[in-house]
Structures are given as C-alpha cells and as structure tokens.
Amino acid sequence: MLKVLTLIVFTVAVVSSIPAGPTNDPLVVQTTGGLVRGERLSCGLLCNYSSFKGIPYGKAPVGELRFRAPLPHEGWEGIREANEHGLICPQNGILFGSNADDEDCLSLNVYSPNLNRRLPVMVWIYGGSFSSGSGNSFIYGPNFFVGEGVVLVTMNYRVGALGFLSTGDENAPGNYGMKDIILSLKWVQDNIANFGGDPNDVTIFGESAGGAATHYLILSPEAKGLFHKAISQSGSAINPWAYQPDPEAVAHQLAKDMGITFTDNADLIRQLREAKPSEMNHATPGMLDYPIPRGHSAIPFVPSLDPANVAPEERFLPEEPIVLMNKGEFARVPYVTGFNDGESLFNILEDFLDPNIWDYYNSQPEIMVPRTWNVSKGSDESISITNDISQFYFAGRQLSRDVRYQYTQYNTDLMFAFGIDQTANIHASIQDEPVYYYKFSFTGALNLVKQLLLLQNYPGAVHADDIPYLFQITSIPAPLLPNNPAIIMRRLMVRLWTNFAKTGNPTPPNDPIATVPWQPVDGDQQYYEIGTVVFSGRNPHGDRMQFWNEMKYKLH
Incomplete structure (x- = not known):
C-alpha cells in the first residue's frame, strides 16, 4: 500500500511539473x-512541433485606416483556436489564392519545436512583386526549419495599391505593407518568448520582393532593434523594380x-477609401501591361x-535607399545576400507572350540603358x-x-545581380558585422519553377x-529518396540558413553538413557558390559584374 501511495505521489509530482498554458x-x-x-504536428520521424496559425497582429485596415499605418x-x-491560416490580403492571382475584398488580413503564424525554450527566431517575408503572396504553409511549410531547432514566424502584409499606394503627402504617405511587417516584428518582440523563441535573437529573411523588403527593414530607422540578423534572397532595395x-503619378494613373x-489628393483618397479592393486590384497593371523593357523600372x-x-x-523610408546605404545609415547586422544565377530565365518565354518584343x-x-541611371536618350553616354x-x-x-538566352543573362544582371552585388559591396565596406554573399546555381528535382516553365x-x-x-x-513534388542530390542540397541550404540564424556564421567549425567554409565579403567580392559543387570563390558572374561596374564608373 505504501508503495502504491508513493507511486501516486510521484506521478502527481511529475505531471504537475510539466509546463502548461494558462488553462493547464x-x-x-x-x-x-x-x-x-x-x-501539435509532425515534421518527420521523431520530429514534431507546435503550430499556431492565423494569430491577428493588426486591426483590420478598413475605412479611415485604409492607406494608414496599421x-x-x-x-x-x-x-482563440489557431489551427487555420488567416485570410490572405486582397490580391489577384491563382498561386496564393484570391481574396477580393476582405481586408481583415493582418495575421501571422508561429511554428515552434519547443514552447519551453529560448530558441533563435526566423521571421519569413514572402515575395510576390509586392502585389501578391501570403505566409501560408501551403508554400512555406515550416518542417525543415523547426527540425533544425528554430522558431519560424510567417505573416501576411498588405500588397498592391492597398499596401503601397502613396500620394507623396499626408493624405496617403505610403509603405503600409512595410509598416505591417514592422508591426508584426513588434508583436514578435512582445510575444515570441511565450512560444519558445528568443526576442533577442531574431533573423528576418525573404525572397524576391521579400528579399527587397528585408533590405528595406535594414535601411528603415523605424525597424531598428526589431531584428538582429538578416537574409535577402534575390532582392535588394536598389533593384530597379x-x-x-x-x-503620386502612379496613384493618379490608378484613378x-x-x-x-478628383479635385486634389485628399479627394482622391476619400474616393479610394470607398472603392472595393477588387476594383483597385483589377485596375492595377499586370506584368504584361508594364512598359517594355519590363522589370527595368519600378x-x-x-x-x-x-x-x-x-x-x-x-516615417518608414526617409531617403532613397542608395542614399541611406552610402551614408551608412542602416542597421549594421550580420547579413546574407545573393541571387540565383539564372534569375531571369523566365524571359525565355517573353516573345511567346509578346511577339513584338524584339522589334520594339x-x-x-x-531602352537597354538602365532607366535609374538617368542618362538622356540620344546623348553620347546613352x-x-x-x-x-x-x-x-x-x-x-x-x-x-x-539570342534569347543571352537576353535572359542581360536581364538577370540588370534586374537582380548588379543591384545585389552593389548591396553586398556597400554594406561590407561600411559595417564591421559580416556580410555573406552567395550565388545559387544548383539544378535538381526541386527546381520547381524551372520545371513548371519548361526551362x-x-x-x-x-x-x-x-x-x-x-x-x-x-x-509537391512526390517524395524523393534521401540520397537524391536535391534532398542533399535542401539539407545544406536549410543548415546554412539556420546556422546563420543561430550563430551569425552559415558555416561554423565542425558542422557535418555545411563543411565548406563560407568567407564573408572582405574587399575582394568573396562569395559562396551553392551549386553542384559548393565552394568559396571571388566575383560571382565575374566578367559580367565587372562589365556593369565599369559602365557605372564611366558615368561618375
């Protein structure tokens, strides 16, 4: 009897020692x-995590809150049950789903491998040309990150006109989507400890528009102190798009x-606040509506x-990005930035969609001269x-x-690589914290965009x-064998990114997966080739970047 009583007391003590939420x-x-x-969800064999979806962080930006900071x-x-994603923000499209008119979309998702730790936090910012996208796990599933012992946060932010329309004055100051992201980062600071995350160890990262948004957050005085490391994939604030x-001209064109x-900007914004989001989105130009050369301007x-x-x-952005960069007025945090070697391969298909492209x-x-260089047409320089x-x-x-393939190389360099190359150089030349620069060139079973476009x-x-x-x-795709080269590359990529989030170094000593050291930029354009062969090198796209730098130098 005494043994049974002892066992009962011991069991009660053990059970009561398990941490629980406010309701046990x-x-x-x-x-x-x-x-x-x-x-609680599974992320693989002997791997599970806690998932919280659709947590509101911002008030619905409707009525007078439209075209305002959240x-x-x-x-x-x-x-509140947190088992389903919140609404995506109003947008057109099929990839992320479509939400025509419901603006109550400012929510986020938290995925944690352990609610009782203080783990590094990674906050993902989705791409989509600042006009579409969401943080939903349909595309951005957390399995591989939580499996590496980090807390992953994704969020929805306003896109398109609702996210970025500006009249250049007090009527509609602009950058609401970026201010949404800042509010979500403040939410992380206030709440992530309760989800097992460390608010003092936050890494922001994103791809395409999300990569540019990450860079904007580095440049914005309003975002300082809300993150501690950053990764920009295929995007910089100084990319031309x-x-x-x-x-203001864009806002007037939308009207x-x-x-x-309208009589003035106040009247315009009053009317736009009464319009349905779908009306604004349908009137916003799509990619094929952009003037040729597409992607060479904003x-x-x-x-x-x-x-x-x-x-x-x-005031999210007080000066132009390049001005802030050259002044050194940015958050000096460990930074990873880079691009894919065939970013603009999709331009292979442009002449099928627009048969007049070559004649134009x-x-x-x-028109091949970068518009942002402000070179007068017909001038000797042009x-x-x-x-x-x-x-x-x-x-x-x-x-x-x-010459379609060469055309894609030209577009890759103008639209992506040159701006990212400049970004790596300028940040590394000013800050003491390391800047890691990469080129992703791997082709395998998980290059899904390339396969989708038949390239x-x-x-x-x-x-x-x-x-x-x-x-x-x-x-997507069908399960691959563990020894498939794409799976091996995925393990490496996830390890590089999570190593950086944990330590500030993508390749710390003695890592069994990230075995090739990645040297930070130090005056000679060091970079990391993430391809069939992984190596540290110098000057990615060497002769091509040298060409752009020499052309730019001629103008100064």
Whole structure:
C-alpha cells in the first residue's frame, strides 16, 4: 500500500511539473491579444512541433485606416483556436489564392519545436512583386526549419495599391505593407518568448520582393532593434523594380484607370477609401501591361519615400535607399545576400507572350540603358552604353529568338545581380558585422519553377527556384529518396540558413553538413557558390559584374 501511495505521489509530482498554458493546456499560449490554442504536428520521424496559425497582429485596415499605418489588434475574449491560416490580403492571382475584398488580413503564424525554450527566431517575408503572396504553409511549410531547432514566424502584409499606394503627402504617405511587417516584428518582440523563441535573437529573411523588403527593414530607422540578423534572397532595395520614385503619378494613373475624377489628393483618397479592393486590384497593371523593357523600372506599387512631417504616421523610408546605404545609415547586422544565377530565365518565354518584343528593342535600342541611371536618350553616354551592352551580351547582333538566352543573362544582371552585388559591396565596406554573399546555381528535382516553365534545357536556377530547397511545399513534388542530390542540397541550404540564424556564421567549425567554409565579403567580392559543387570563390558572374561596374564608373 505504501508503495502504491508513493507511486501516486510521484506521478502527481511529475505531471504537475510539466509546463502548461494558462488553462493547464500546454498548447494554449498567452499573447498580448489574448489566449490562443495551437496544435501539435509532425515534421518527420521523431520530429514534431507546435503550430499556431492565423494569430491577428493588426486591426483590420478598413475605412479611415485604409492607406494608414496599421494599429495593433484590439484582442479577443476567451481562447482563440489557431489551427487555420488567416485570410490572405486582397490580391489577384491563382498561386496564393484570391481574396477580393476582405481586408481583415493582418495575421501571422508561429511554428515552434519547443514552447519551453529560448530558441533563435526566423521571421519569413514572402515575395510576390509586392502585389501578391501570403505566409501560408501551403508554400512555406515550416518542417525543415523547426527540425533544425528554430522558431519560424510567417505573416501576411498588405500588397498592391492597398499596401503601397502613396500620394507623396499626408493624405496617403505610403509603405503600409512595410509598416505591417514592422508591426508584426513588434508583436514578435512582445510575444515570441511565450512560444519558445528568443526576442533577442531574431533573423528576418525573404525572397524576391521579400528579399527587397528585408533590405528595406535594414535601411528603415523605424525597424531598428526589431531584428538582429538578416537574409535577402534575390532582392535588394536598389533593384530597379523595387523602388517607386514617383508614387503620386502612379496613384493618379490608378484613378484614371478606375474612372475616378478628383479635385486634389485628399479627394482622391476619400474616393479610394470607398472603392472595393477588387476594383483597385483589377485596375492595377499586370506584368504584361508594364512598359517594355519590363522589370527595368519600378513595379507600380512598391516602397517609396515617406513624406516628412506626417505625424503620427511613422516615417518608414526617409531617403532613397542608395542614399541611406552610402551614408551608412542602416542597421549594421550580420547579413546574407545573393541571387540565383539564372534569375531571369523566365524571359525565355517573353516573345511567346509578346511577339513584338524584339522589334520594339531593335527599333529603339537605347531602352537597354538602365532607366535609374538617368542618362538622356540620344546623348553620347546613352549611345555608348547601348553599344557596350549590345557587344557584350549579343556580339552586336540585333535581338531575336536566336539570342534569347543571352537576353535572359542581360536581364538577370540588370534586374537582380548588379543591384545585389552593389548591396553586398556597400554594406561590407561600411559595417564591421559580416556580410555573406552567395550565388545559387544548383539544378535538381526541386527546381520547381524551372520545371513548371519548361526551362530544363537551359542551365542555371531561375527566380524562386531556391524556395523548395528551404520550405516544405504541400504535396509537391512526390517524395524523393534521401540520397537524391536535391534532398542533399535542401539539407545544406536549410543548415546554412539556420546556422546563420543561430550563430551569425552559415558555416561554423565542425558542422557535418555545411563543411565548406563560407568567407564573408572582405574587399575582394568573396562569395559562396551553392551549386553542384559548393565552394568559396571571388566575383560571382565575374566578367559580367565587372562589365556593369565599369559602365557605372564611366558615368561618375
């Protein structure tokens, strides 16, 4: 009897020592908005994690809150079930789903391998040209990250006109989508400890527009202190598509396309606040509506300068990105940045979608000159740069289907690589913290974008081909054997990224997976080749980046 009583006392003591949420349910967690209940999910053999989806972090940005910085969510009563994603923000598209008009979309998702630890936190910012996307696990499944012992957070933020329309004045200051991300990072600071994360060890990372957004957060004074490391994949604030220099003109064009007449910007914004989101999205130009050369100038609704003196609005971007960079006015944190070697391979298909593309280029070849360089058309400089580009990429030939691949190389460099190369150089030259620079060139079974676009006959990794090497994508592709080269590369990519989040070094000593040391940039453009062969080298796209730097140098 004594033994039985002792066993009962021991069992009660053990059970009572298991940490639990406020309701003695270990999957109920306290947040600043209220209680949430998650679920326990599997991430593989002997691997599971706690999942909390659709947690509101911002108040619905409707009515007078449209075209304003977000406000924290007002909270809820009782326990909120957190087993389903929140609504995506209004957008057009099929990849991420479609939400026409419901703007109550500011929510986030938390995936934690252990609610009772203080683990490094990684906050993912999705891409989608600042006009579409979501943080949902359909594409950004957390399995591989939580399996490496980090807490992963993803969020939804406003996109398109609702996220970035600006009149350049107090009526609509702009950058609401970026301010959403900042509010979500503040939520992380206030709440992530209750989910097993360390608020003092937060890494932000993103791809494409998400990579540019990550860079913008580094540059923004409003984001300082909210993160401690950063990774930009295939995106920089100084890529030509990522910064809008004339947002007021874009806002006025949207009004024209919607049939809105207005007396001033205050009247315009009043009317746009009464319009349905779907009406704005349908009137916003799509990729094929952009002027040729597509991607060489700003996407209509992307980050722009915040006007001064618009209190109480926070001023997200006080000066142009390149100005802030050259002044050294940015968060000096350990930074990874890089690009895929075939970013613009998708341009192979451009002439199928627009048969007039080659005639347009050949009739006015000076459009190959980067617009952001502000070189006058017809000037000696413009003609010289045009001839240099023609000789370097096309051997002086006119553009046609015969040089389609060279055309994609030109676009890769102009739209992505050159700006990212500059970003790595400038940050590394100013800050003491390490800057790690990479080129992703691996081609394998998980290069899903390349396969989807039927580009397997061309070398290199196309834009977004790196995503499946980091995230679990629901039901795609069919399971691969553990010794498949793509699975081996995925293990390496996830390990590099999580090593960086944990230590600030992607290849710390004695790592059994990331065995090739990755040297930070130190004056000679060190970079890391992530390909069939992994190595540390110098000057990715060496002669091509040298060509762009020499052209740029001629203008100064």
